[in-house]
Amino acid sequence: MNQKGNVLIVDDELSIREACRKILLKEGLHVDVAEDGLEAKEKIERENFDLVLIDLKLPHLSGEDLLHWLRSFNPDIVPVIITGYPSFDSAVSAIREGAYDYVPKPFTSGELRRIVRRGLERKFLIQEMHKLREEQEKNLKLISQEKTKLKSVINSMADGVLVVNRYGKVVLYNSAIRHILNLSGNCLDKSLEEVIKRQTLIRLxxxxxxxxxxxxxxxxxxxxxxxxxxxxxxxxxxxxxxxVVVSFRDVTKLRKLADMKSAFLNMVSHEIRSPLSIIEGYLDVVLKGIVKDENQIKSMIERVKVRTQTLRELTDDLLNLARMESEKIKRELVPINLQEVILEMVEFYKDKAREKEIKININIEPVPSIMADRNDIALLFTNLLDNAIKYNVRGGSVDIHVKKEGFDLCVKIKDSGVGIPKESIKLIFDEFYRVKNEKTRMVPGTGLGLSIVQKIVKAYRGKIKVTSKEGEGSSFSVYLPLENLCRGLEYD
Known part of the structure; x- marks a missing residue:
C-alpha cells in the first residue's frame, strides 16, 4: 500500500482480532482493536480512523447499530463488514446501508489485504476529492471575490465602461454607462444593436x-x-x-472651456486690438504734427480717452469674472441701504444717459436694509444699468423699480432699447456671448457683464428673469431672498 492508513478492528473473537491485526501491521498500517460496539464507538470518537472492520455479531452494540451510528458520525470512514455465512444476508443488507464491502469468515490474509487495500484507496480518493472540492470552492470564492472587486471598481468609475465580446455581445458594463446611454433592464449577453441605438457608436x-x-x-x-x-x-x-472595451469620458466642461477660450481669443483680438490700433493711430497723427488744429487734436484725445475707458472696462470685467470663479471668495457683509446704492449708480451713469438723451425713471418702494457685500450689489446693478443705456435707442428710457415681492427683494430694470432676439435669450448669460446684428455691431462690450450678474445672483441664492422683444426693449428682474439677506448669511 502506497499510503499508510489507520484501521480499527471490531470483533468479539480474540483470535480474529489478533489475526487481522498481525496481517495489517505487516502492511505498515496503524491498527487498533475493540471487542464490542461500545468500545469501538468510544475509540472512533477519540481517534481518526480511515477504515473500520466490523463484525455484525457484537455484544452491547450490534454491528448494524454501530454501522448506522458511524455513517452519521463520520461518513468518510470506510466500513467493511466481517461476517460468517449464516449472516450473509445481513452483510448484503449492511452494504445497502452504506458498508463499503464485506469479508466472509473464514478468510485468507490475501482476501483481507485486498479488501482493506481497496477500502483505503476509496478513503484516500474521498480525501483527495474533498481536498479538490475545497480547492475548487476556494478558487471559486477567489474568482467571485475578484469579480466582485472588479465590479466594484468599475461601478465606482465616473467614466462609463462597456465591454463587448468578439461576437458583439455585451458582457460587462457599469452604472455610469447605464446613466449615460439611458439603459434599462439587464443588458448582459445582448447584442450591441439591442442595447445601443446610436449608429455612430455601433459603427465605431x-x-x-x-x-x-x-x-x-x-x-x-x-x-x-x-x-x-x-x-x-x-x-x-x-x-x-x-x-473590445468602450470607455466614455464626459468632456462637456473641457469642450465648454475650449469654446470659451476660442471666444476669449476672438474677443481679445477685437475688443483689445482694435482700440489699441485706434489709440496708436490718433497718437501717431498728433505726435508727427500731421494735425495742427487744436480743436481736432482735442477731439482725437477725447476719442483716445473713450478707447482707454473701453479697455479699462474690459480689464475690470475680466478681473471681476476671475474673482467670481475663484473657489474661495471673501465677502464682507455689511448693512446696505439699496436706495442709496441705486441713486449712486444712477448718478454715475447720468452723463452717459444724457449723451443719448435717455431718461432714467426711479421707483423705489420701502424695503428693509440688506446684509450683503457692497461691491457685489454695486457690480450687479451697474452691469444691468450699463447695458440698459448702452443698448438703448436715442431718446429712450430706463425704468428702475425696487419693491418687496413675496419673500424676495425684487429689482427690475427695463429699457426701451433694441431688444434681444428670442433665440439668443438663453445664451446671453454665457461667458463672452454677445448678440451680433446691425443694431449691436458698433456697441463695445466684452460679453462678460451678464455672466457676472448671474454669478452674483446665484451666490446670494437668487434668480433672474429676462423678457425681451426685438425693437421694443428688454426687462431684467432680479429676485433676492430677503430672509437670507436680512440674516446676513455667509455665501459660498
Whole structure:
C-alpha cells in the first residue's frame, strides 16, 4: 500500500482480532482493536480512523447499530463488514446501508489485504476529492471575490465602461454607462444593436471588432446634450481578439472651456486690438504734427480717452469674472441701504444717459436694509444699468423699480432699447456671448457683464428673469431672498 492508513478492528473473537491485526501491521498500517460496539464507538470518537472492520455479531452494540451510528458520525470512514455465512444476508443488507464491502469468515490474509487495500484507496480518493472540492470552492470564492472587486471598481468609475465580446455581445458594463446611454433592464449577453441605438457608436465598435491591428479608436460624440470622448480599444490574448472595451469620458466642461477660450481669443483680438490700433493711430497723427488744429487734436484725445475707458472696462470685467470663479471668495457683509446704492449708480451713469438723451425713471418702494457685500450689489446693478443705456435707442428710457415681492427683494430694470432676439435669450448669460446684428455691431462690450450678474445672483441664492422683444426693449428682474439677506448669511 502506497499510503499508510489507520484501521480499527471490531470483533468479539480474540483470535480474529489478533489475526487481522498481525496481517495489517505487516502492511505498515496503524491498527487498533475493540471487542464490542461500545468500545469501538468510544475509540472512533477519540481517534481518526480511515477504515473500520466490523463484525455484525457484537455484544452491547450490534454491528448494524454501530454501522448506522458511524455513517452519521463520520461518513468518510470506510466500513467493511466481517461476517460468517449464516449472516450473509445481513452483510448484503449492511452494504445497502452504506458498508463499503464485506469479508466472509473464514478468510485468507490475501482476501483481507485486498479488501482493506481497496477500502483505503476509496478513503484516500474521498480525501483527495474533498481536498479538490475545497480547492475548487476556494478558487471559486477567489474568482467571485475578484469579480466582485472588479465590479466594484468599475461601478465606482465616473467614466462609463462597456465591454463587448468578439461576437458583439455585451458582457460587462457599469452604472455610469447605464446613466449615460439611458439603459434599462439587464443588458448582459445582448447584442450591441439591442442595447445601443446610436449608429455612430455601433459603427465605431464594429470597426474595432473587424480591425486586425491593435489600435485605439477615439471619437467625440454628443449624447443627451453632453459631450463624450469615446475610446474603443481591443482586448486580445496571445494575438487572438477577445472583444473590445468602450470607455466614455464626459468632456462637456473641457469642450465648454475650449469654446470659451476660442471666444476669449476672438474677443481679445477685437475688443483689445482694435482700440489699441485706434489709440496708436490718433497718437501717431498728433505726435508727427500731421494735425495742427487744436480743436481736432482735442477731439482725437477725447476719442483716445473713450478707447482707454473701453479697455479699462474690459480689464475690470475680466478681473471681476476671475474673482467670481475663484473657489474661495471673501465677502464682507455689511448693512446696505439699496436706495442709496441705486441713486449712486444712477448718478454715475447720468452723463452717459444724457449723451443719448435717455431718461432714467426711479421707483423705489420701502424695503428693509440688506446684509450683503457692497461691491457685489454695486457690480450687479451697474452691469444691468450699463447695458440698459448702452443698448438703448436715442431718446429712450430706463425704468428702475425696487419693491418687496413675496419673500424676495425684487429689482427690475427695463429699457426701451433694441431688444434681444428670442433665440439668443438663453445664451446671453454665457461667458463672452454677445448678440451680433446691425443694431449691436458698433456697441463695445466684452460679453462678460451678464455672466457676472448671474454669478452674483446665484451666490446670494437668487434668480433672474429676462423678457425681451426685438425693437421694443428688454426687462431684467432680479429676485433676492430677503430672509437670507436680512440674516446676513455667509455665501459660498
Amino acid at each position: 465598435v464594429n470597426s474595432q471588432l473587424k480591425e486586425k491591428k491593435k489600435k485605439v479608436f477615439s471619437q467625440e460624440i454628443g449624447i443627451n446634450n453632453r459631450d463624450y470622448l469615446v475610446n474603443v480599444a481591443s482586448v486580445s490574448d496571445n494575438g487572438e481578439k477577445l472583444g
